[in-house]
Each structure stands twice: as structure tokens, then as C-alpha cells.
Amino acid sequence: MLRAVKPKILALEPMAHFDFEVDAAAQSRQRSYADKRRKDLEFAVGDRVFLRVSPMRGVKRFGVRGKLSSRYVGPFEILERVGAVAYKLALPPRLAGVHNVFHVSNLRKYIRNSAHVLEYEPVELREDMSYEEYPVCILDREVKKLRSRKIPYVKVQWSNHAAREATWELEETMRREYPHLFESTS
Structure with missing residues (x-):
């Protein structure tokens, strides 16, 4: 019986070898496509970055709920680099419950824009902490x-x-x- 099966296995061997070559070629092609778009992100201490927050149904994170919530929060200052691909951020006190070390894939560089700076005018407040608008x-x-x-x-x-x-x-x-x-x- 073993002699009868062996020729069939030997006949299938070239096809199996061919499948491995096709898979390796496809994998190489996909890797080259992915590498064209990939860019290694590196930040320096003191840079400011946005932090990505993924919206999930029914989960309230960072004070907002739902699919219309912000995809990024911040900007936050980088305090130090932790390992090869993680950074420690200076988070405000309202985010005290969030761990402050994040993978580089969750960060986006903040480019300073003068339109992001809000000017304010002093407002006279009443004793009940309200002010008059006209x-x-x-x-x-x-x-x-x-x-x-x-x-x-x-x-x-x-x-x-x-x-x-x-x-x-x-x-x-x-x-x-x-x-x-x-x-x-x-």
C-alpha cells in the first residue's frame, strides 16, 4: 500500500513547491506596497503631539461619547522616549486615570498654527460668576x-x-x- 501512495505524493510535490513560490512572491509584492507608504515616526523630547483615541460604541473615553467624538485629543508635550517605539506624554490632570506612555502609532505630530491660539478679552464677572452679553x-x-x-x-x-x-x-x-x-x- 505504501508503494501505491508514494508515486501520488511525489506527483503532488511540484505543485506544493509551486504554491510556496507563488505565496512568497505575493508576500514580497505586498511588503513592497506597504513599505512605500510606511514612514518611521520619531519625535524628540519637547515636541507636541496629538493622541489618537478610537471611538467605540457605548464607551466613554476622554469625556466624549459616540462616533462623532474627536479622533485625536491634545496637543500634549513629549516628556521622554520609552524604548524604541513608545513615548511618555505630559497629560493634564483631567486625564489622570489614563496611562501616560503611548505607542508611536497612536501619536500624530502637532504642527503649530497661529489659528489654534485663542485670544481672549477680560470679562467682568458678577458675584454669581455670570457676565452680561449684549x-x-x-x-x-x-x-x-x-x-x-x-x-x-x-x-x-x-x-x-x-x-x-x-x-x-x-x-x-x-x-x-x-x-x-x-x-x-x-
């Missing part, structure tokens, strides 16, 4: 049409806020509470 100007007008009614709205820029943070308010309410805004536009 409208600065009207930026736009719009009429919303319902079935049988037309409702006029105005886009109002508020004090201590930029123009991009303007809100749509009922024109009737704004005329009643802030008539000085409409004196020059009427």
Missing part, C-alpha cells in the same frame, strides 16, 4: 415661512464673541429689547 450689531436678516405665517429673524453678533458665533434671533424680540440696533438700519 448685541453688537445685526449681520443678516431672514424670513422663515411657515404654512400661513412669515417669521422674521435677524443674525446677531454678541459681545465677547466672534462673527462666526452669531446667532439667529426673533426680530420682534430684538426690536423690543434692543431698539438701538434698528435705528440705523430702518
Whole structure:
């Protein structure tokens, strides 16, 4: 019986050898494609980086929940390099429960941009830690049409806020509470 099986095995051997060659060629080709896009990331102590957080359904991490949460948080300063591919970050106190050493694949370099720096103006606070906002100007007008009614709205820029943070308010309410805004536009 062994003699009858041996020729069949020998006949299959070249095909098995061929499969290994095909697999090795495919593996080599895939490696070359992957290496073209791969870049080794290295950071220096003092660099600032973003930390990647992966959104998971029902899991609340870093204070935000859901698929619309941020993919990256930060920027954080690198304190030291730990091993060949890990870095220790300076995390704020609100992230005290998070381990501060991360693999390089979870980091993205932060490129300083002057648009990221927020200017602030001092605001007078009341005793109850609130402050007064007042409208600065009207930026736009719009009429919303319902079935049988037309409702006029105005886009109002508020004090201590930029123009991009303007809100749509009922024109009737704004005329009643802030008539000085409409004196020059009427």
C-alpha cells in the first residue's frame, strides 16, 4: 500500500513547491506596497503631539461619547522616549486615570498654527460668576415661512464673541429689547 501512495505524493510535490513560490512572491509584492507608504515616526523630547483615541460604541473615553467624538485629543508635550517605539506624554490632570506612555502609532505630530491660539478679552464677572452679553450689531436678516405665517429673524453678533458665533434671533424680540440696533438700519 505504501508503494501505491508514494508515486501520488511525489506527483503532488511540484505543485506544493509551486504554491510556496507563488505565496512568497505575493508576500514580497505586498511588503513592497506597504513599505512605500510606511514612514518611521520619531519625535524628540519637547515636541507636541496629538493622541489618537478610537471611538467605540457605548464607551466613554476622554469625556466624549459616540462616533462623532474627536479622533485625536491634545496637543500634549513629549516628556521622554520609552524604548524604541513608545513615548511618555505630559497629560493634564483631567486625564489622570489614563496611562501616560503611548505607542508611536497612536501619536500624530502637532504642527503649530497661529489659528489654534485663542485670544481672549477680560470679562467682568458678577458675584454669581455670570457676565452680561449684549448685541453688537445685526449681520443678516431672514424670513422663515411657515404654512400661513412669515417669521422674521435677524443674525446677531454678541459681545465677547466672534462673527462666526452669531446667532439667529426673533426680530420682534430684538426690536423690543434692543431698539438701538434698528435705528440705523430702518
